[in-house]
Amino acid sequence: EKYQADELRYENGMKFKRCGRSGVLLPKLSLGFWHNFGGVDDYGRSREITHYAFDKGVTHFDLANNYGPPYGSAEETLGRLMDDSFRPYRDELFISTKAGYDMWPGPYGNWGSRKYLISSLDQSLKRMRLEYVDLFYSHRYDPDTPLEETLQALVDIVRSGKALYIGISRWPLHALKVAIKYLREHDTPLLIYQGRLNLMDKSPLEEGIIDECSREGIGFISFSPLAQGLLTDRYLNGIPFDSRMTRGKFLRKEMLTDDVLARIRHLNEMAARRRETLAEMALSWILSHDAVTSVLVGASSTEQLEKNLKCIDAGPFTDDMLDAM
Ligand code: NDP
Structure with missing residues (x-):
């Protein structure tokens, strides 16, 4: 039957935060389409997850050209969802997509050329x-294409009306600095940086990416904030048959080493002392x-989203806690 969004969707507890020094507010928890929205996944389930999310004020959906599998199919799922459910709410949604990884065969379906980025979008x-996306990303840094070519393509994409804002993902600090300057000088300020920050991987903090964003007024959104599910109760007692580690190819069993398991158990005990789930604590640490x-989470069920949304109201961390994390 027809989806009718919850009338109280902005009174259900979501908090919004300004994205750097921009006019855009993003929900503190956003939903990613990397897994669970592909052609291989159950459409009914994908639909249920997005309805639940939007009803809770999750206004930001994040995609990429090659999310699926197969490549392109997560975007096709979003297209179907637009027609089935979300068309009346288009202006309440902030939708992003990206190009930068392998998408189609040959030399023009990968990396950072103008040729690739424009045709991919x-x-x-x-x-x-959709007629336009709210945010278009360069999905990764391309060491072989002049940065100015990639950046000018992004500027031109905004000028053409196909995207409202520009983001970059996984660019090293030196290239981020070039991007900030170039885009500012071309009247298309960089909105946001997408990087992996979580309790297993603090490299954006260590490498100075977070400081640079903060100083320059660029937003930061954390992908894989739960380390693909490692920072939850999912793998505490073995590897469930329906988990990403069993079903997918990106979270490999070798990643669950004794050291990692010990760290997850330690963090889980800390979370229990805070009367939180590990997922909730892991997300609130980032926030x-x-x-x-x-935080840009993935979810294979509405129950997971429900648990993850609790991070919005999580308590503060004491210095002792932060030291022990
Ligand atoms: P997460 O770290 O949030 O992992 C999500 C997975 O963890 C879920 O699919 C689920 O896996 C499990 N999970 C989530 N919540 C719970 C819970 N409460 N209890 C138990 N298990 C839970 O994020 P993703 O790795 O999915 O990445 C999120 C988004 O970030 C992507 O969709 C994408 O938009 C973006 N991204 C961007 C990248 C980039 O290069 N810019 C790279 C990677 C991601 P299960 O299937 O086992 O249930």
Whole structure:
């Protein structure tokens, strides 16, 4: 039957945070389409997860050209969802997509050329049945394409009306600095940096990415904030048959070493002392950094989302706790 969004969707507890020095507010928890929205996944389930999310004020959905599998199919799912459910709410949604990884065969379906980025976004818009995206990302740094070519393509994409804002993901600090300057000088300020920050991987803090974003007024959104599910109760007692580690190819069994398991158990005990789930504590730790705009979670069920949303109201961390994390 027809989806009718919850009338109280902005009174259900979601908090919004300004994305750097911009006009955009993002929900503190956003939803990613990397897994669970592909052609291989159950559409009914994907639909249920997005309805639940939007009803709780999750206004930001994050995609990429090659999310699936197969490639392109997560965007096709979004297109179907637009027609089935979300068209009336288009202006309440902040939708992003990306290009930068392998998408189609040959030399023009990968990396950071103008040729690739512009044609990829055209394809993405068709699959998503959208006229424009709110945010378009360069998905990764390309060491072989002049940064100015990639950046000018992003500027031109905004000028053409196919995206409202520009982001970059996984660029090293030196290239981030070039991007901030170039985009500012071309009247298309960089909105946001997407990087992996979580309790297993603090490299954006260590490498100075977070400081740079904060100083320059750029938003920061953390992908894989739960380390693909490691920072939850999922793997505390073995590897469930329906988990990403069993089903997917990106979270490999070798990643669950004794050291990792010991760290997860330690963090789980800390969370229990806070009367929180590990997932909740892991997300609120990320959000406790002022420069972080949002955590970009994945979910294979509405129950997971429900648990993860609790991070919005989580308590503060004492210095002792932070030291022990
Ligand atoms: P997470 O670290 O949030 O992992 C999500 C997975 O963890 C779920 O699919 C689920 O796996 C498990 N999970 C989530 N919540 C719970 C819970 N409460 N209890 C138990 N298990 C839980 O994020 P992702 O790795 O999915 O990444 C999120 C988004 O970030 C992506 O969708 C994408 O948009 C973006 N991203 C961007 C990248 C980039 O290069 N820019 C790279 C990677 C991601 P299970 O299937 O086992 O239930």
